[in-house]
Amino acid sequence: MNYFFVFQNKTFHEEHQGGYLWAPQYGNSGRTASHWSKMKEVKRGDVIIHSYKKQIIAISVAKKDVYVAKKPVELSNDWQTDGWRVDTQYIVFPNPIITSNYMEELLELQPQTSVPFNRLGRGNTGYLFEANREMYEFIIAQTATYPQNENALKQALELVNQSEYPQNKVSEIEV
Template sequence: MNFFLVFQNKSFREEFSGGYLWAPKQNKFGQTFHHWNDMRNVSQGDVIFNSYNGQMVSVLIAKDDCKEHERPVGLDELDLWEKDGYMVEAEYINLVSPINYKDHMDSILQLQGEKYAPFNRAGRGNTGYLFRVTAELANFLFEIIERKNGHTKEQFFIHPITDKQVITEVEEGLDSTAVLDNTEKDLIIKARVGHSRFKNALLNKEMKCKICGVSDSRFLVASHIKPWSKSDNQERLDVNNGLLLCPNHDSLFDRGLISFNENGEILISPSLDEATKVFMNIHDFIQIQLTYQQQYYMEWHREKFFTFSLKTL
């Protein structure tokens, strides 16, 4: 297993949204650089620490070996690089509490390697994209992650979801059944996904209902923020597109009767009366923590699902 650090200041939103890393082979002058060519050294299961605006907001696990790939459509609007390049499909594991590299720079400089290191002697990120990380520095970063976020080192050493068996099983389950209403389709999806690595990945992050704290995994549902039917295949298996919820809160969330704003504050449909809110254990003072990546999906849920439910009142 190898370790890397990627600077994503220019392309974080696009690469997160697509679930990948991408670097060009050369610039418009025909020049190439080690921080692009090192993409070829990334293999399935490798760990990549990211940096966005000076902070580690995600840890990425390579889903497959690096491959040659043209510039993804999502990066076309940036118009920063040549067309031919290298791509690594990656699972983004998000940190609720981002880590500021400057707070630990003395130790980082001591532990990083001499060659192709991510930071210069002044403690600033070197100009470039992907840099090598020594095992010693990786272990140090894992320790900080565990202290601030609770993720253990071992959680990053499992292979991420690489196949599409879950998607195939769900789609086949829907196709092989008679005409279903939306509720029945949702039940099939949740039954299939609930036994998948998607739920296990959510359990590794939360281990309890995001809203009420119920921690018995038998009663926790792997709920998609952006619904299965509206998501592409990458989004369907993206752990950032999920919340662990108890059955009551899953039911409300799936129906668009509750959502959350950009600060994680609950939004409650006025169609719910006070008695229902008491029985369903929701109130106006609920606030949850959302990572940058979860906020991306929650914006969709809020604007396309929750707002729509209000219009139907």
């Protein structure tokens, strides 16, 4: 099981509404980008942390493995039409987590390679990056501190625990 972190500043509303992630296979120059190619690693049951405009706004779980798909018509960006798609089930937090409020912890918890944040505490340019269980659990714990997020937290924990993968099980989050 893998964890990922996606920056959706240009596409969150469309992708959330459609229940997916989508990235082009190649840029207009014909070259691929590692943050798009990372999509090829997403498998059913993987957890995705969603960032929109410097806030962690949702989590999701991949419903099935990544597959090749044309660019959805609702995505108006000037990207190539051939891409990778992952169907997901989103849980949106009523109170997003402002990343700058927790940057020290996020920097410490993020993996060593293909990371979402640079050492200055800014989001790296790109779409999909690696995350890990520690980062995910920290985010869920911070979400639990907002009383209005109680339902979203329960949904997020149930979603991950319903996965067929035993290593996904999250019994308790320390708040």
